[in-house]
Amino acid sequence: MDELEFRRRVYANPGDLEKEVLDAATANPDLQRILDESVAFEDSLAASIAGIEIPAGLDEKLRSLANESAAADIRATVSTLRAKKQSFYQYYAIAASLVLAVGIVFSLNFNAGPSSADVVFGEAVLDHLHHDISEINDITGGEVYAVLGLDEVNSNMVDAGARLANPNIEVRSAKPCEIIPAFQSTHLVLQGAEGAVSVILVNNSPVDVQFSIRDDRFEGIILPMASGNMILVGEQNEDLSQYASLFAENVEWTI
């Protein structure tokens, strides 16, 4: 291997030299000197390129982008849905006046699937559960939490704009939470058959359609209600339907 070829190969990829290059250096002191200088130079080059000051707090800013983006997507979706609904009501009123005589009834209930923003919201719910998990793990693990009084439960539901009307619902943990910025919520935890059952009430309507969420641990459902969303999440195989009807009948929205 001549010197030019040696230089070409060492300079192009000094971090991953082939055996042929290393053998050539061993056999020729001039090539060995070039190799040694290149290794030393590479250390300086790497230190210079890597030695850029990373702005303090940049990682935190980047993590918060996900929250801000999800919230913006959801707000945009809500705004669009509301605009569509408002527009629909206007057309509906005109049409209804025309067709009332023939008795046609329009349904306002659209059963569209979740939008991408809804899916993002569902991801945020599951993520919230994985972050806010100590009581859930305790209850699923068999720890018995005392049943909270109705006043204590309701004091933690103020920000969510809801209250519980039935003192016989056995709530084991209640605290305000915020799944997506600007959407105040409350997170109630009950003891279910398979472990903890979370009931999250959101004081707005980030989603307008009912849909299921799941990951490799939790299964849940997001339900649009009159003035907000109710989210039910349990361990796998938990029967959530009983909680849906129980809370639908006993939650009063105070917004």
Place this chain on the structure above:
Amino acid sequence: MSDTPVLEGNTKRQRYESLVAALYQDVFRYAFWICKNKHMAEDLVQETFLRAWRSLESLQNDKAAKAWLFTILRRENARQYERYRPELVDIDGQSIAERDDAEPDSKMDRELLHNAINRLESEYREPLLLQVVGGFSGKEIAEILDLNNNTVMTRLFRARSKLKVEFGIDAEGPE
């Protein structure tokens, strides 16, 4: 190096956070070197990760996460900045991190080298940065830059030759 899987977790949020934790420093370094200004680099990195969050589902192979982010960053840089900004270079040495173990001579050398890298033409600087910051192989660099492998290796050779000539280190002049 470049094929290290970085995405862990079950939810999109967890995968995204592991992406940030593993790669944000390298992405910032790369951004800094291609736009030469730390404030613009920070904006560029934020835009890159925002786009990554929005299209995380499209990342099929976790091992390719770094190449994917670097490609997003290059496109974003081209789209947002390259046509509209004047040549901005940080004040010499301003962005070089202080190291407790650095002797004065060592810091000066790093500043000189820092400026010499900045003066390299982008066709030589870019593959060099992808190799040193990104840890990419010649083949990966060729894919990112849409070049063939021989061209990449030649440019890497010339980039180091130019730097060594500038520093008076024994080197054949770049051909």
